[in-house]
Amino acid sequence: MSKIDHALFNAKKHALEKEYEVCPDCGSELVIKNSKKGPFIGCASYPTCEYIRPLAHHDSHVIKVLEGVACPECSRDLVIKNGRYGMFIGCTGYPECHYIGHEDASDSQELPDCPKCKKGKLTQRKNKFGKHFYSCNSYPSCKYTLNAKPIEHACPDCNWPVLVEKTRAGKAVLQCPQKSCQSIVEIP
Secondary structure, eight states, X not given: OTTOOHHHHHHHHHHHHTTOOBOTTTOOBEEEEEETTEEEEEETTTTTOOXXXXXXXXXXXXXXXXXXXXXXXXXXXXXXXXXXXXXXXXXXXXXXXXXXXXXXXXXXXXXXXXXXXXXXBEEEEEOTTSXXXXXXXXXXXXXXXXXXXXXXXXXXXXXXXXXXXXXXTTEEEEEOXXXXXXXXXXXX
């Protein structure tokens, strides 16, 4: 028990005390409050004053500047940032420039066009847990997504232009992603 560094616990306690400030709206004290979504800072004179702000900011911070690597959209330097969903490559000109670099998928085969909007292409993306999924690159105007790898092959039953790779009983098959169809085609 003597190996516990009590200074660490006291430092955290004092760090929270520094968060108490004066409300910019009414001049009352700001306090840490809790909700079902987590802690936040709010005005002590609630409900007469409804000032709140998040306790933790989800801003990304720069890990390394990639000097000599220019942004393809605005020609400024690119940086490696650590954000809420992990590390990514972004532009130093943010928020004016919203460029985000993606991993090169040059080793994988060409992915098909989006069957829903017919304007964009399906691209491989990664969610915050590291799992891959496929979505239209014209998001947010098109919200079409697939969890399995899309193959450009028309469904024999409903003529949907894209099938997805699935494994059934240890064999690779193609399946229609439409919920109303779910037709299965064996790979020759």
